[in-house]
Amino acid sequence: QKEVEQNSGPLSVPEGAIASLNCTYSDRVSQSFFWYRQYSGKSPELIMSIYSNGDKEDGRFTAQLNKASQYVSLLIRDSQPSDSATYLCAVNNNILTGGGNKLTFGTGTQLKVEL
């Protein structure tokens, strides 16, 4: 089982719709969760971080975390063509499990927002 799993997509949504991106993780004691956006040929750019159960909203983005079910999601409202990119989920391994203070990334979900 991969440590961080994402559906590779592509996920296609029409402009103006809500895009829902999901991520599951295997390490139950993970503490910090991040969503990065990566355009083709570019390095990742931080979109959202979330540390506690529930929802966190920032503009058109909402991150949702459910530690009991070990999943974290990202909702993008009013999707725009410029949102078309690969979205990477990243989990900070807990030092107690020997993972150290490093990020483990999923393979990313490709999002396409169509006109």
Next chain:
Amino acid sequence: GAVVSQHPSWVICKSGTSVKIECRSLDFQATTMFWYRQFPKQSLMLMATSNEGSKATYEQGVEKDKFLINHASLTLSTLTVTSAHPEDSSFYICSARPNSPLHFGNGTRLTVT
């Protein structure tokens, strides 16, 4: 916000030569920097953790003698790919954190011919 600068953005080298990639934290001091590698359509894989003033910590399967890391100051870490081969062609990305979360450099596209 925190800025991490990486140089060069891309490099083409011949097989057997060495290539040095620089990673700088521009507006904060970074005692720790991270080097990632990303092959096409794959995720970022941590190669090593660079520690200022001490040896880098390499991930399992990463050859420390091939990927030399030097973190001589609080704002600069370098990755040298020695005796590069075509299979080393990849996107190399450094990152640092003034606090949580991680900020990435712009990456270096390495092509070994």
